[in-house]
Amino acid sequence: MLEASRSAGIPHPSVCGGRGRCSTCRIRVLHGLDGQPEPAPYERATLARIKASGDVRLACQFRPLHDISVVPVLSAGRTRISEPGSSRAARGQEREIAVLFCDLRGFTSLTERRLPFDTVFILNRYFEVVGHAVEEAGVHLDKFIGDGALALFGLSASPDLGCRQAVEAALRIRQGVADLNKAYGSELERPLQLAMSLHVGPAVVSEMGYGQATSLTAVGDTLNAASRLEDLAKELDAELVISDDLARRTVLDLNAHERRTITMRGLTAPVDAWVVRDAWTLMGQGIVSEGSEK
Numbered sequence: 195m196l197e198a199s200r201s202a203g204i205p206h207p208s209v210c211g212g213r214g215r216c217s218t219c220r221i222r223v224l225h226g227l228d229g230q231p232e233p234a235p236y237e238r239a240t241l242a243r244i245k246a247s248g249d250v251r252l253a254c255q256f257r258p259l260h261d262i263s264v265v266p267v268l269s270a271g272r273t274r275i276s277e278p279g280s281s282r283a284a285r286g287q288e289r290e291i292a293v294l295f296c297d298l299r300g301f302t303s304l305t306e307r308r309l310p311f312d313t314v315f316i317l318n319r320y321f322e323v324v325g326h327a328v329e330e331a332g333v334h335l336d337k338f339i340g341d342g343a344l345a346l347f348g349l350s351a352s353p354d355l356g357c358r359q360a361v362e363a364a365l366r367i368r369q370g371v372a373d374l375n376k377a378y379g380s381e382l383e384r385p386l387q388l389a390m391s392l393h394v395g396p397a398v399v400s401e402m403g404y405g406q407a408t409s410l411t412a413v414g415d416t417l418n419a420a421s422r423l424e425d426l427a428k429e430l431d432a433e434l435v436i437s438d439d440l441a442r443r444t445v446l447d448l449n450a451h452e453r454r455t456i457t458m459r460g461l462t463a464p465v466d467a468w469v470v471r472d473a474w475t476l477m478g479q480g481i482v483s484e485g486s487e488k
């Protein structure tokens with residue numbers, strides 16, 4: 195069905211490139227569904243995940259045996275990023291990547307009694323620390339969100355190297371924030387406190403946005419899980435929560451730290467993770483050298 199749309203010049207979204215890994219190509223069958231082939235297990239699983247009704251099929255997987263009348267469920271929109279011929283980055287590709295989420299614990303309350311320009315000053319120093327740490331680890335900083343940041347590792351390296359780079363970046367951030375607290379201690383009611391998470395897994399990496407605001411980013415269960423692990427770091431007042439999946443791909447020895455199994459809404463399998471209350475304790479584990487300031 196997707197090929198039929200393409201050969202007829204009908205814009206038809208197909209973000210995963212016709213591999214049955216998204217649901218953007220789905221169509222609603224208006225007439226002629228009787229007597230058509232049943233969905234294969236792969237297509238059936240995708241349709242079940244999005245709770246599609248019985249008249250919906252994936253255009254890239256569906257090969258009708260006789261005439262049929264369909265309508266694409268999603269409009270291709272005004273951009274042409276999902277069409278054949280656009281770059282792989284624009285179409286999106288599934289990759290195994292490591293993810294770092296980084297936030298400041300209790301920063302909102304810290305800003306309540308400060309002048310907004312003073313808050314901007316401190317935040318920019320903190321963003322500088324995060325940006326340098328990620329760049330020094332040799333990777334891509336995705337975005338700053340409020341006082342948080344998201345960085346993706348393994349886009350141009352192996353997932354294993356990405357995991358090590360992610361740990362290195364987290365420890366460099368820890369070191370940089372400790373330096374900030376020392377330099378600006380008199381400006382702060384209490385020291386800046388980090389909440390970070392690290393996780394690895396499959397994600398769809400794609401250019402997203404509009405016009406000048408388009409950038410390379412990633413979405414998927416791995417990102418959702420990493421975000422949830424960062425929330426857990428905040429809840430537990432810990433500096434870093436590392437998924438066991440990522441930890442096992444590094445040289446980190448985390449046996450001295452608390453291990454938890456976390457069930458997350460929307461994820462089929464629970465995630466095992468290590469709670470590192472003070473990331474400083476990981477310094478010197480062969481990933482990044484310990485600095486002079488704590």
Ligand code: FES
Binds near residue numbers: 208209213216254
């Ligand atoms: S294009 Fe992604 S499932 Fe059809």
